[in-house]
Amino acid sequence: xxxxxxxxxxxxxxxxxIVVFFLAAVIFGPVLSPxxxxxxxxxxxxxxxxxxxxxTDYIGRDLLVRILTGGRMTVIVSLIATCGAxxxxxxxxxxxxxxxxxxxxIVTRAVDAVMAFPGLILALIVLSAIGTSxxxxxxxxxxxxxxxVFRLTRAVAADVAAMEYIEIARLRxxxxxxxxxxxxxxxxxxxxxxxxxxxxxxxAILISSLSFLGLGIQPPNADLGGMVKENALAxxxxxxxxxxxxxxxxxxxxxxxxxxxxxxxxxxxxDRHK
Amino acid sequence: MGGASVTTLVLxxxxxxxxxxxxxSLMVFVGTEILPGDVAEAILGQQATPDAVQALRDxxxxxxxxxxxxxxxxxxxxxxxxxxxxxxxxxxxxxxAGRLGNTxxxxxxxxxxAIPVSVGLGLLAALYEDKLADKSITISTxxxxxxxxxxxxxxxxxxxxxxxxxxxALSRISDSMSFIEQLHAIALPxxxxxxxxxxxxxxxxxxxxxxxxxxxxIEMAELKGATRQRIILYHAFPNALAPVLNIVMxxxxxxxxxxxxxxxxxxxxxxxxxxxxxxxxxxxxxxxxCGLIFASVYVALNxxxxxxxxxxxPRRRRPK
Numbered sequence: 293x294x295x296x297x298x299x300x301x302x303x304x305x306x307x308x309x310i311v312v313f314f315l316a317a318v319i320f321g322p323v324l325s326p327x328x329x330x331x332x333x334x335x336x337x338x339x340x341x342x343x344x345x346x347x348t349d350y351i352g353r354d355l356l357v358r359i360l361t362g363g364r365m366t367v368i369v370s371l372i373a374t375c376g377a378x379x380x381x382x383x384x385x386x387x388x389x390x391x392x393x394x395x396x397x398i399v400t401r402a403v404d405a406v407m408a409f410p411g412l413i414l415a416l417i418v419l420s421a422i423g424t425s426x427x428x429x430x431x432x433x434x435x436x437x438x439x440x441v442f443r444l445t446r447a448v449a450a451d452v453a454a455m456e457y458i459e460i461a462r463l464r465x466x467x468x469x470x471x472x473x474x475x476x477x478x479x480x481x482x483x484x485x486x487x488x489x490x491x492x493x494x495x496a497i498l499i500s501s502l503s504f505l506g507l508g509i510q511p512p513n514a515d516l517g518g519m520v521k522e523n524a525l526a527x528x529x530x531x532x533x534x535x536x537x538x539x540x541x542x543x544x545x546x547x548x549x550x551x552x553x554x555x556x557x558x559x560x561x562x563d564r565h566k
Numbered sequence: 567m568g569g570a571s572v573t574t575l576v577l578x579x580x581x582x583x584x585x586x587x588x589x590x591s592l593m594v595f596v597g598t599e600i601l602p603g604d605v606a607e608a609i610l611g612q613q614a615t616p617d618a619v620q621a622l623r624d625x626x627x628x629x630x631x632x633x634x635x636x637x638x639x640x641x642x643x644x645x646x647x648x649x650x651x652x653x654x655x656x657x658x659x660x661x662x663a664g665r666l667g668n669t670x671x672x673x674x675x676x677x678x679x680a681i682p683v684s685v686g687l688g689l690l691a692a693l694y695e696d697k698l699a700d701k702s703i704t705i706s707t708x709x710x711x712x713x714x715x716x717x718x719x720x721x722x723x724x725x726x727x728x729x730x731x732x733x734x735a736l737s738r739i740s741d742s743m744s745f746i747e748q749l750h751a752i753a754l755p756x757x758x759x760x761x762x763x764x765x766x767x768x769x770x771x772x773x774x775x776x777x778x779x780x781x782x783x784i785e786m787a788e789l790k791g792a793t794r795q796r797i798i799l800y801h802a803f804p805n806a807l808a809p810v811l812n813i814v815m816x817x818x819x820x821x822x823x824x825x826x827x828x829x830x831x832x833x834x835x836x837x838x839x840x841x842x843x844x845x846x847x848x849x850x851x852x853x854x855x856c857g858l859i860f861a862s863v864y865v866a867l868n869x870x871x872x873x874x875x876x877x878x879x880p881r882r883r884r885p886k
Contacts, residue, residue: 409864411823412823416826416842417598417857420848493712517714530724545713549712550708
């Protein structure tokens with residue numbers, strides 16, 4: 293792990309620093325701040341000052357502590373949704389590649405149908421039916437993203453399953469379980485790790501966009517997208533209040549994308565040296 | 567094998583496109599009814615009187631089996647009857663009529679700006695791989711891909727409408743405005759959309775051209791001493807045409823989705839905002855109609871991409 297980080301190029305190191313800084317800020321920041329995220333501490337959309345580093349929001353709450361707690365909400369929801377997507381997509385993908393036949397056919401067709409849809413539109417349709425509670429949002433995001441995870445896992449696992457050493461393992465009569473955990477999983481892992489990063493960014497932007505449209509996380513809870521929405525009017529007065537939470541989200545996304553790009557290059561270099 | 571004519575292949579794609587469209591319509595319908603329990607009760611909430619629930623059940627024909635309602639809905643839809651809005655009681659087709667035109671106007675103007683610029687820059691990045699121009703393009707695409715659409719929208723709004731005051735902050739257009747006035751009104755949302763999709767398009771174009779330039783036949787052409795111009799025009803371009811056409815179509819498809827958020831930022835009265843309002847009011851007939859229209863355009867664009875690349879690349883006409 294340490295050796296791998298040392299081997300990263302400069303872009304990936306910057307990305308990793310951004311991600312670590314962001315996570316530390318959203319975990320420890322709200323604890324260290326003198327204010328709570330629901331406390332009214334000043335005027336409406338007050339400019340930045342020594343007391344409120346980023347100014348205040350539309351009802352006079354400290355914007356910095358709001359962004360930190362909102363960022364935490366965004367990270368938690370996206371992380372759970374991405375884990376959910378992998379928990380659904382990976383086993384199905386590997387199973388489809390290994391079992392094949394009618395099982396593969398049915399799951400692949402179903403996934404193709406979901407993927408024929410633009411993601412945000414399908415999300416809106418489903419949300420109109422299941423409502424916007426946090427568990428419903430997470431479930432919906434997990435299922436939507438699992439289609440892409442399924443496709444990727446199936447493709448990689450099918451490649452691996454066709455390798456000679458897998459044929460030999462099959463002929464040797466290894467158990468299915470041994471086969472999955474010892475042969476297939478280690479070989480698909482590098483691809484899945486980078487995909488996890490991409491899915492996480494996608495989830496964070498999707499949930500923020502939904503909240504921005506008023507159809508994601510509902511008040512009194514708030515994520516970064518919701519903060520953009522609630523402060524939207526400030527822009528006509530030339531205040532940056534709606535831009536700052538959006539910048540925080542972009543900052544996180546850029547960090548994760550830099551790490552993913554670095555990992556991809558790292559894997560490519562390693563494959564070349566093999 | 568390999569004897570199939572282009573026409574049969576295109577027809578096959580069209581049929582599979584129709585099947586996809588059918589599946590998509592099924593999913594729009596199932597998607598809005600995915601809730602366990604009674605749809606009418608879910609829409610009206612806990613406090614609804616039994617009379618109100620029954621009235622809505624009658625209106626939505628909920629006492630009929632779902633499969634029958636789906637059939638009727640699809641039949642009516644295909645004949646232009648989109649039903650009535652639950653919230654306003656107006657015909658859904660009337661609500662959609664003007665909005666659809668506005669959205670297409672916005673998306674097409676953005677496409678006219680975004681596609682030539684981003685394909686050109688992607689080409690540039692690929693030709694000067696790993697040089698300064700390429701690196702700066704690669705980094706800026708990474709930043710744009712990571713940036714939520716509403717951030718780009720608000721930054722442009724702050725800059726173009728508040729700081730400079732050149733463009734209106736609310737993008738309203740009406741029939742009484744001249745074409746130039748309409749273009750002026752949609753300048754900011756249009757630029758936002760163009761920026762949002764350009765990054766993806768550039769990234770994809772660069773990757774497509776690079777994968778062609780790394781082929782053995784390009785190396786062969788270099789080895790036999792062909793000029794760079796000849797290599798690009800005669801060897802690389804015809805092979806890169808299919809992926810690039812594909813990318814252009816995907817860009818258009820992406821625009822269709824990007825429009826939802828951008829319309830919300832600029833309060834532009836298009837299909838995206840109509841759908842968002844419908845979802846928040848749980849106006850099912852309107853959600854279904856908007857969803858089906860968005861999805862159909864998306865499917866149609868992807869199908870066009872597929873067929874164009876089939877026509878542009880003879881090798882794809884033969885089964886592997």
